[in-house]
Amino acid sequence: xxxxxxxxxxxxxxxxxxxxxxxxxxxxxxxxxxxxxxxxxxxxxxxxxxxxxxxxxxxxxxxxxxxxxxxxxxxxxxxxxxxxxxxxxxxxxxxxxxxxxxxxxxxxxxxxxxxxxxxxxxxxxxxxxxxxxxxxxxxxxxxxxxxxxxxxxxxxxxxxxxxxxxxxxxxxxxxxxxxxxxxxxxxxxxxxxxxxxxxxxxxxxxxxxxxxxxxxxxxxxxxxxxxxxxxxxxxxxxxxxxxxxxxxxxxxxxxxxxxxxxxxxxxxxxxxxxxxxxxxxxxxxxxxxxxxxxxxxxxxxxxxxxxxxxxxxxxxxxxxxxxxxxxxxxxxxxxxxxxxxxxxxxxxxxxxxxxxxxxxxxxxxxxxxxxxxxxxxxxxxxxxxxxxx
Numbered sequence: 001x002x003x004x005x006x007x008x009x010x011x012x013x014x015x016x017x018x019x020x021x022x023x024x025x026x027x028x029x030x031x032x033x034x035x036x037x038x039x040x041x042x043x044x045x046x047x048x049x050x051x052x053x054x055x056x057x058x059x060x061x062x063x064x065x066x067x068x069x070x071x072x073x074x075x076x077x078x079x080x081x082x083x084x085x086x087x088x089x090x091x092x093x094x095x096x097x098x099x100x101x102x103x104x105x106x107x108x109x110x111x112x113x114x115x116x117x118x119x120x121x122x123x124x125x126x127x128x129x130x131x132x133x134x135x136x137x138x139x140x141x142x143x144x145x146x147x148x149x150x151x152x153x154x155x156x157x158x159x160x161x162x163x164x165x166x167x168x169x170x171x172x173x174x175x176x177x178x179x180x181x182x183x184x185x186x187x188x189x190x191x192x193x194x195x196x197x198x199x200x201x202x203x204x205x206x207x208x209x210x211x212x213x214x215x216x217x218x219x220x221x222x223x224x225x226x227x228x229x230x231x232x233x234x235x236x237x238x239x240x241x242x243x244x245x246x247x248x249x250x251x252x253x254x255x256x257x258x259x260x261x262x263x264x265x266x267x268x269x270x271x272x273x274x275x276x277x278x279x280x281x282x283x284x285x286x287x288x289x290x291x292x293x294x295x296x297x298x299x300x301x302x303x304x305x306x307x308x309x310x311x312x313x314x315x316x317x318x319x320x321x322x323x324x325x326x327x328x329x330x331x332x333x334x335x336x337x338x339x340x341x342x343x344x345x346x347x348x349x350x351x352x353x354x355x356x357x358x359x360x361x362x363x364x365x366x367x368x369x370x371x372x373x374x375x376x377x378x379x380x381x382x383x384x385x386x387x388x389x
Contacts, residue, residue, distance in 0.1 A: 070110060072110065083122070083209045088114065088116075089113065090113045092112075096224050105130040108127075110125070122192075123192075126214075127187070131183025134309065136310030136315070139308050152238045154169065166188070167190075167211060168187065169186065174227070183306045199241075253270075256368075260365075263354060270283060280298065280300065281297070283295070293350065294348070296347070299346075302341065302344075305344060322337075322381060330359045333362040335347075337382055344377065344379055
């Protein structure tokens with residue numbers, strides 16, 4: 001573990017970040033938590049005092065934990081130890097609601113920060129919310145963090161993905177329900193800055209710890225919602241994806257999908273998320289600096305595909321296809337196809353300019369990418385007509 005080296009975290013005494021629906025904890029709690037004696041009152045007076053404010057907070061100096069387990073009594077000692085070792089931790093926990101709060105799609109959030117003396121070392125945030133497709137609020141920022149090439153499928157009965165810094169797991173629809181143009185309700189876990197997923201023993205250790213905590217948290221939420229069943233422990237995960245020399249004639253390992261000759265020298269490296277039969281397959285394409293210029297995503301999970309509903313219907317120039325439709329906006333193109341398994345979404349994004357300048361690669365690549373990927377997953381043939389054609 002890397003906890004002897006401090007990592008950037010939110011100020012433990014500041015209000016929650018923009019993604020925190022619960023807001024900051026009251027100032028009297030901040031003062032109380034400065035004292036190590038605070039842990040003695042957590043299960044009773046402190047928890048009761050904070051419940052009306054929609055949050056619970058406590059601190060413990062040693063493991064095993066005193067009082068309820070963190071994050072809605074879901075994270076066991078093994079999961080907490082895997083993430084934080086024997087460090088002192090502080091927990092900020094928003095009450096978990098079994099219905100969406102206000103006009104938003106959030107069900108609750110929990111944040112755990114570990115300390116060495118008074119120095120914050122590591123912070124992990126667990127968030128529960130329904131992914132939105134109707135208004136497009138989750139179609140851009142959420143995939144940047146949670147549908148990246150550094151992530152792998154959890155596999156088996158676990159509908160989710162994980163990396164060394166981020167993970168998500170969809171809750172059973174029979175427990176949470178799902179409306180039109182809505183994605184699944186997911187439990188997310190995040191640690192540090194997204195994208196720090198380069199292969200190493202430490203990254204593998206962090207990814208395994210995040211995975212265990214993610215499954216624990218999801219099962220805790222299922223119990224809190226009054227639903228039966230639970231997710232099993234995850235199987236052995238595939239290795240973390242590495243940047244490799246790409247095959248220009250089979251870009252991202254997709255047979256029949258070629259990179260235009262003018263870009264082959266500059267865009268010579270690729271990284272593809274591992275794991276068969278996962279909810280999405282993500283490939284990043286770049287040069288020598290491990291900075292992706294392109295991100296190519298195929299979403300085969302029907303519920304997850306709904307988060308791109310707005311993008312495929314209401315923004316940009318129209319794209320028509322054999323059994324689908326989409327939109328292109330220069331730097332990003334989204335195409336939604338009707339397949340036997342349900343809707344499948346193909347996304348082509350140009351994240352940075354190439355040496356040739358401009359953002360023209362999305363339109364150049366979209367028809368070939370959709371045709372080849374649709375053939376790979378058994379949803380072909382797909383022939384697209386772009387607005388300029």
